[in-house]
Amino acid sequence: MKKAMLIGKSGSGKTTLIQFLSSEEIRYNKTQAMEYYPDFIDTPGEYIESRRYYSAIISSVDQCQKIGLVQDATDRGSVFPPNFAKTFNQEVFGVISKIDKENADLENAEKSLKRAGVNKIFKISSISQEGLKYLKKYLKIK
Template identity: 45%
Template sequence: MKKIMLVGRSGAGKTTLTQALKGKKITYHKTQYVNHFDVIIDTPGEYAETKNLAGALALFSYEADVIGLLINAAEPFSIYPPNIAPCVNRDMIGIVTQIDREDADPEQAETWLRLTGCEKIFHISAITGQGVSDILQYLKEDGDVMPWEKNEKIS
């Protein structure tokens, strides 16, 4: 499976998405340092929000195959500059989170991600599970067996 690094401001849903991708129960957990899991790198929002910490994101990106830029569907603005995708020598995808919120505007969030240069955009609700399997399918490589496929092969 491709390794993904999740980047976004505080509250974007990086840790929640990490829990959903791993099939864990969704619980609130404030990420205070970079969590390096087997195929997921979960970064603190402060790294994307603070110029002095942003350099760490560049260093950790070398350990990932895919960079996932997250933006909450209810955000009033984007923290990402336009056209940053060419600056990254990894695949970069956009992830619109919290699409199930009442005040969500996923189309606006997708527009902001497209302005960064993201061509592949996923719409996610970690609460309902919508879109989570799409990301897992995207990260899947030849020969990988997803947890739900293991059950099918046993039958």
């Protein structure tokens, strides 16, 4: 069973976050389909951006212990419907990515995740690695 599935808009930082947490080389590639890592499932942004793909997410969550909703701190909008976290039986946590960007709005990102039903939120930067150790500890990754 995978530790977590990450769900978020295209470009929110899901793949980069997984690469960091998995101690892999950081390389950008557009996620086209579900990608399976030893501890994670990476979902394409389109799966949350278009309701017709929700079933692909829902049918795969039983392979995971936790679900992570990733919200880019520079994105003023949110793709997560209200109480989206209640869709899942697994524990759902939030990740606010890109917190070190000049136009980051942490308050807005946190509101988006809370509206989606998330209580546990991690604020992370893949550049400075701020917050990553807390997320690793939460996910029990060595």
